[in-house]
Amino acid sequence: MKIIVTSLFVQDQDKALKFYTETLGFVKKHDIPSGKYRWITVVSPEDEDGTELVLEPNEHPAAKEYQKKLMADGIPATMFGVANVHDEYKRLSEKGVKFTMEPTQMGDVTIAVFDDTCGNLIQIIQR
Secondary structure, three states: OOOOEEEEEEOOHHHHHHHHHHHOOOEEEEEEEEOOEEEEEEEOOOOOOOOEEEEEEOOOHHHHHHHHHHHHOOOOOEEEEOOOHHHHHHHHHHOOOOEEEEEEEEOOEEEEEEEOOOOOEEEEEEO
16 A cells, blocks of 8 residues: 555645746646546655545635634645755745745754645655
């Protein structure tokens, strides 16, 4: 068994797709109309057949509340692995990404946290 899809609630699917592809560098895998919204997934350019991230509309009241509370408490909604946190921090900062935590050593890993502009904090980690 393996994880093939995981979801991230977003406030605006178009804005999220632009941020996750143009700013972060993910690749759009699916963009399929699904009623009022769309089934949008992105993948790592390093593994286009790997785990897909669904940019899920946060329209359900529970999703909005969950997202709001995580953000208010400074809790990242998910984590992405990177080869070098310091390099990614510099690259993303130069693109205007706002970090809530600069690269910080935590035991054997280095982490940083940024705002995805779509209602989430995202943690990046270098192992």
